[in-house]
Structure formats: C-alpha cells, structure tokens
Amino acid sequence: MISGRERLLNYAVLTVFAVLAMVPLLGVVTSALTPAAQSSPSFTWPKSLDWGNFATAWNEGHFAAYLRSSVLVAVVVVLMTGVLAILAGFSFAHFTYPGRQLLFYVTLVGLMVPPEAFVIPLYFNLRGAGLTDSYWALILPQTAQSLAFGVFWMRNFFRSVPVSILEAARLDGASDWRILWRILVPVGRPALLTMAMLVFMWTWNEFLLPLVMITDENKRTAPLGLAFFQSEHTTQYSLLAAASIIVALPVVALYVFLQRHFIAGMLSGAVKG
Amino acid sequence: MAVTAPRPTARNRRADAPSGRPARRRGRIQWKGYLYALPALAVLTAFLLVPLGQLVQISLYHWDGVSASTWAGLANYTEIARNPQLRAGFLHSFVLILFFAVFPIVLALLLAAVTTRASRLRGVSFFRALIFLPQVVAMVVTATAWTAIYAPDGILNTALRTIGLKAVTRPWLGDFSTALPAVGLIGTWLEIGLCLVLFTAGIGQIPAELYEAARIDGAGVVREFFAVTLPGLRGQITVALTLTVIAALRTFDLVYVATHGGPGNATSLPAFEVYNRAFGTGQVGSACAIAVVLTVLILIVTILITKLQPKEDGT
Numbered sequence: 392m393i394s395g396r397e398r399l400l401n402y403a404v405l406t407v408f409a410v411l412a413m414v415p416l417l418g419v420v421t422s423a424l425t426p427a428a429q430s431s432p433s434f435t436w437p438k439s440l441d442w443g444n445f446a447t448a449w450n451e452g453h454f455a456a457y458l459r460s461s462v463l464v465a466v467v468v469v470l471m472t473g474v475l476a477i478l479a480g481f482s483f484a485h486f487t488y489p490g491r492q493l494l495f496y497v498t499l500v501g502l503m504v505p506p507e508a509f510v511i512p513l514y515f516n517l518r519g520a521g522l523t524d525s526y527w528a529l530i531l532p533q534t535a536q537s538l539a540f541g542v543f544w545m546r547n548f549f550r551s552v553p554v555s556i557l558e559a560a561r562l563d564g565a566s567d568w569r570i571l572w573r574i575l576v577p578v579g580r581p582a583l584l585t586m587a588m589l590v591f592m593w594t595w596n597e598f599l600l601p602l603v604m605i606t607d608e609n610k611r612t613a614p615l616g617l618a619f620f621q622s623e624h625t626t627q628y629s630l631l632a633a634a635s636i637i638v639a640l641p642v643v644a645l646y647v648f649l650q651r652h653f654i655a656g657m658l659s660g661a662v663k664g
Numbered sequence: 665m666a667v668t669a670p671r672p673t674a675r676n677r678r679a680d681a682p683s684g685r686p687a688r689r690r691g692r693i694q695w696k697g698y699l700y701a702l703p704a705l706a707v708l709t710a711f712l713l714v715p716l717g718q719l720v721q722i723s724l725y726h727w728d729g730v731s732a733s734t735w736a737g738l739a740n741y742t743e744i745a746r747n748p749q750l751r752a753g754f755l756h757s758f759v760l761i762l763f764f765a766v767f768p769i770v771l772a773l774l775l776a777a778v779t780t781r782a783s784r785l786r787g788v789s790f791f792r793a794l795i796f797l798p799q800v801v802a803m804v805v806t807a808t809a810w811t812a813i814y815a816p817d818g819i820l821n822t823a824l825r826t827i828g829l830k831a832v833t834r835p836w837l838g839d840f841s842t843a844l845p846a847v848g849l850i851g852t853w854l855e856i857g858l859c860l861v862l863f864t865a866g867i868g869q870i871p872a873e874l875y876e877a878a879r880i881d882g883a884g885v886v887r888e889f890f891a892v893t894l895p896g897l898r899g900q901i902t903v904a905l906t907l908t909v910i911a912a913l914r915t916f917d918l919v920y921v922a923t924h925g926g927p928g929n930a931t932s933l934p935a936f937e938v939y940n941r942a943f944g945t946g947q948v949g950s951a952c953a954i955a956v957v958l959t960v961l962i963l964i965v966t967i968l969i970t971k972l973q974p975k976e977d978g979t
Contacts, residue, residue: 405779408857411853412857413797416801471707475704478700483701486697497713498704501712504712507958508956509719511722511938512722512952514943541704595802596803602920613802617808628812654793654796657858
C-alpha cells in the first residue's frame with residue numbers, strides 16, 4: 392500500500408521535474424506568440440496572441456522548402472532502412488551460414504561510431520561522385536547509420552517469434568520470402584512502428600551531415616535552416632521561437648501520439664544519440 | 665545493451681534453443697541467408713565502414729583537402745597532445761561528462777530513492793511523457809531556446825535581478841568562466857529526464873517483496889536505497905551511463921549553435937574541432953586524427969561501462 396504522504400511526495404517530485412523539463416520549451420511557445428514589437432529573450436507573457444511570427448518566419452526563412460527537404464529525406468531513409476533491416480534481421484535471426492555472427496557484429500559497429508567519425512571521408516567520396524549538395528548525400532549515409540540500429544532491432548524481434556510458427560509454415564510449403572512478408576512482418580508491426588519512429592526522429596534532427604553536405608539553400612533540412620536563420624536573426628527572439636516550433640513540431644506531434652514507442656525504443660538499447 | 669529487455673529465464677531459453685538446432689543437425693549451409701543480408705551490408709559498408717577506414721588513412725597525412733597530401737606519420741596525433749587548444753577541447757569533454765552523465769544520474773538516483781513506488785501511481789505515464797520530451801526535440805531547437813534563456817536580458821538574468829542578485833548577472837554564454845558550465849547545464853537538463861524515466865521504470869521491476877523485507881528488517885530510507893534500489897538498478901545505470909557519456913563526448917550541434925566554441929575557445933570540443941579543421945581551416949589530416957581519437961575514446965568508454973553491467977545469468 393502506498394501511504395498518502397508518500398504519494399504526495401512522489402507527485403511533488405514528478406511535478407517539479409516535469410515543470411523543469413517544460414519551462415524552457417513553454418518559454419519558446421509564449422515567446423513565439425508574443426508580438427514582435429514586445430519581443431524579448433525574457434519570459435514574456437504576450438499581451439495579445441500574435442500568430443504573425445509564424446507567417447514571418449515561414450516566409451523569411453523559407454521553411455516551406457526546408458520542411459519539404461526534411462520530409463523527403465526522412466521518409467526515404469525510413470523506407471529504405473525498414474526494408475533493408477527486415478531482410479538482414481531475418482537473415483541474422485533465422486538462417487544458418489558461416490560468418491553470420493561476425494557479420495552481425497560488424498553491423499553493430501555502426502551503433503557506436505559517431506557521424507563525426509565518418510563524415511570527413513564521406514564528404515570527399517560523395518564530392519568525387521558528384522553527389523554532394525543532393526538529397527542522396529543525406530539519404531544514403533543516414534540509411535547506413537540507421538541500419539545499425541534497425542538490423543539489431545529487427546533481428547531481436549524475429550528471434551522472439553516462436554520457431555513453431557515458422558516450421559508450420561515451412562511444412563505448408565511456404566517459401567522463406569513468403570514467410571517473411573506474409574507472416575513475420577505483419578506480426579512485427581509494433582516493432583516496425585517503433586523503429587520507423589526512431590529513425591524518422593534521428594533523421595529529422597540530424598544536423599552535422601546536412602551542415603557538411605548541403606550548400607544549396609533550397610536543399611537545407613529544417614534544423615540546418617534553423618541554424619542559419621538563428622545566425623541571421625540573433626536577437627529577434629519571437630521570430631526564432633516561431634521558427635523553432637516549426638522545426639520541432641513534426642517530431643513532437645509524432646511523440647505525443649506514440650510516446651510509448653519512442654520511450655521504449657530509446658531506452659531499450661538505442662546507443663545512437 | 666539489452667539490459668532493459670526481460671532477462672532470458674530458463675524457460676524461454678529452452679524455447680529459444682531449437683531455432684538453431686535443426687539446421688545445425690542437418691549441417692546445411694543456407695546460402696540464401698547471405699542474399700538477405702547483402703543489401704544492408706552493402707549500404708553499411710559503402711557509407712560507413714569504408715569511410716571509417718579512410719578516416720584512419722587520412723589521419724596519417726598532412727592534407728588541406730585540395731592539393732596533394734604529404735605523409736605525416738603520427739604527427740597529427742602527437743599534435744593533439746602538444747596543441748593546448750586541442751588538449752583543452754578534450755578536457756572540456758570531460759567537464760561535460762560531469763554535467764551530462766554524473767549530475768543527472770546522481771540526481772535521478774536520489775529522486776528515484778524517494779519515489780520508489782512512483783511507477784505504480786496513477787497518471788505516471790503523463791509525467792513520464794513530459795519529463796522525457798526534451799529528448800525528442802532537435803538539438804538545434806534546444807540550443808536556440810537556451811540561448812534566449814542565457815541572453816544578457818534573458819530569463820535567467822531577469823530572474824536573478826528580481827531576487828536581488830543583480831551582481832551575479834552576466835551574459836552566461838559569453839563569459840569565459842561560465843560558458844562551459846552553462847553549456848553543461850543544458851546537458852543536465854537534457855539528460856535528467858532520460859535517467860529519471862529509466863530509473864523509475866527499473867524500480868517498477870524490482871520485486872515489491874524486497875522492499876517489504878527491507879522494511880520488516882527495520883531498514884531506513886538510506887539502507888533501503890543501498891540494499892535494494894541501487895543493486896536493482898545496476899542494469900539501468902549502465903544504460904544511462906552509456907547513453908549520457910556518449911552524448912557528452914559527441915556534443916556538436918549544441919556548441920555549434922549556442923557558442924560556436926567561444927568565447928575564445930572556452931567551449932571548443934573535439935567534435936567541433938573535427939568540423940572546424942576539416943571544413944573551416946583546411947587541416948583535414950589533423951581533423952581525421954581528432955575524429956579517430958574521439959571514436960576510440962567512445963569505444964573504450966562503451967566497453968568499460970558494459971563491463972560494469974551485471975552478467976546475464978547473474979545473481
């Protein structure tokens with residue numbers, strides 16, 4: 392039984408930390424709604440709600456183009472990672488061949504290697520191939536990086552599926568390909584959803600790779616666009632706050648609906664940051 | 665890594681076992697397995713593993729990224745030890761580990777100690793969602809928000825002025841003595857939610873009988889913490905340490921947006937130096953050497969921390 396005093400203490404601690412986590416973010420929201428004339432970095436309580444900052448930021452900052460880039464890159468990375476991780480995860484979980492364990496550990500290397508490590512040679516390689524300043528320069532490396540987690544994640548899921556189901560399907564004469572797409576993938580929808588959410592978030596929030604690879608203003612991703620917007624409007628806090636919300640909102644909205652998936656996935660061994 | 669997943673019990677280990685066995689008994693090599701793994705391995709190799717190898721290679725040359733490179737041997741590495749600015753960068757990283765890993769974990773453990781039953785309260789998932797939120801917001805957004813908080817007339821200074829501490833106010837990110845701790849505090853704010861969520865979930869998995877037994881034995885809050893909570897959370901502490909220490913060592917976006925390594929080089933970090941040298945000052949070889957050292961450091965830390973992890977079949 393939980394005593395009344397203990398319950399009160401627990402709620403108090405949780406409330407204090409929820410408030411601490413939220414204050415800087417709520418500050419951004421109120422700041423974004425503050426009329427530009429009243430704009431200040433201090434905690435402002437807007438005299439009147441002003442949605443104009445969003446329009447100004449949207450137009451001056453070309454955020455329509457940035458969001459389009461981000462959505463395009465993130466969706467393609469999620470799809471490619473999904474398909475390739477399903478195939479490789481299936482292979483590592485249910486096939487027997489020499490070197491299987493070694494190859495699996497090799498994919499795990501990607502979990503521990505920071506992008507700072509491979510971005511320099513990657514830049515020169517892609518420049519040599521004429522791919523810098525294209526979406527491929529963002530999609531391919533980020534797919535590679537997400538695959539380290541994706542393969543690990545899908546393999547663990549496929550291993551948790553009872554072997555009897557697979558054996559039964561084999562006895563019915565189903566091919567491996569059919570078993571994978573008709574039985575395993577539908578059963579694994581929750582695991583796939585978690586992976587898709589995490590990969591979407593990592594890709595959306597990635598900063599270093601676009602910073603290095605992209606010079607064309609129209610191909611900037613949202614966080615990169617925000618960084619440039621910030622350096623051009625350092626003291627226009629209301630405008631910056633509005634732009635920040637535009638950049639953060641898609642992932643935060645997903646998080647609101649699927650927070651269980653996010654939290655479970657991020658705590659279950661996602662060493663990637 | 666798989667710490668938070670339920671430990672394999674004797675029962676489901678037995679259920680797992682047949683997965684490899686029939687094939688092995690037949691001694692058949694399923695060549696198709698290579699085909700399924702091939703696309704993922706190809707992408708991984710081309711865009712991650714090969715560049716990683718090239719990184720080591722380039723680090724052994726003097727190269728400005730444009731003209732021909734000249735052999736440098738280990739010169740780029742010895743420079744890291746000799747150059748005070750680079751040494752400072754790595755030193756700053758260790759300071760950040762204090763703020764990103766040590767403070768949040770100790771604080772979250774203390775909080776977990778007084779909220780041992782929080783995971784059973786009503787509405788806990790709502791609090792958990794709020795406390796965890798900073799983890800999903802883009803670092804660029806976090807940095808922008810905190811730049812406003814630390815600004816000369818920002819929230820922090822305004823608050824200090826209202827409580828009569830005008831003498832303490834300063835441009836926190838522009839002051840040589842406070843810039844690094846100020847960046848560090850952003851990390852504490854960022855990571856404490858992660859630790860708290862991890863630890864409350866972990867405490868929820870500790871059998872309630874252990875707490876009851878401790879109470880019957882007359883253990884106080886402190887004894888209970890060291891006898892039950894702390895040992896029960898070893899797995900979660902390992903995960904928290906790994907995630908937060910790596911986050912500290914990798915910090916780049918935050919410093920790029922909030923301080924650009926300044927003032928002077930008060931907040932320069934290895935990851936920032938890697939970027940700056942490779943794409944700013946044309947010292948590509950040196951940048952690669954720093955990246956190699958940083959990567960090795962991360963690998964060592966990860967391995968060391970996982971050594972602390974309780975064994976799968978442990979007590």
